[in-house]
Amino acid sequence: MHISEMFRRPAGKTDAVRTAYLEGRPIAALAREHGVSRGAIRTTVADLMPEHTAVGREDVPALELPVTLVMPGKVADFLRAAELEPAERAALDHGVTVRRGQSYTLRVSAIPSEHRGLLARCQSLDGPRAPQ
Structure with a gap:
């Protein structure tokens, strides 16, 4: 060659x-x-590639590349029972389950905006906010 x-x-x-x-x-x-x-x-x-950005060009939307996040099984169970957008549901359904003793984690690959949507749906898990 x-x-x-x-x-x-x-x-x-x-x-x-x-x-x-x-x-x-x-x-x-x-x-x-x-x-x-x-x-x-x-x-x-x-x-x-992420380092190649459309700096100075407002007519070109920024490209969101998929990232993988790991979530606890309890959070995944909560999200499975919630009403989700179709893209969020697909990301959750395609997650990879990793067993951890008696519990598990879920590796979810999605673009950041979908991760933000899933995170927003988990706000009720935080409980009431303490006064500052």
């Missing part, structure tokens, strides 16, 4: 790589899958 072939972008698969990256696939996994360097994948998705 010629050295230039080792560092090229995945030919004809740019859209698939970009979509997979937005869905949360790691750069290293994409590089292995397509037989190219991580640098080639980074170049392909450079404008999608």
Whole structure:
């Protein structure tokens, strides 16, 4: 294999790589899958990476990338019984259960705005606020 072939972008698969990256696939996994360097994948998705922002351009909305948060099982049970937006329900339903002795945690991957929605629904779990 010629050295230039080792560092090229995945030919004809740019859209698939970009979509997979937005869905949360790691750069290293994409590089292995397509037989190219991580640098080639980074170049392909450079404008999608968090450090690439639309500074000074109000016409371009900021891109929200999915993040994974871990919530206690009791919170997950509370949210499952609550009325949720469809995107919040989907994020909760696709969470990964991790057993912890007699209890469990739920790993939920979603964009930050969906996490904020779930967090807002948990406000009643805080109890009454003490006067300051």
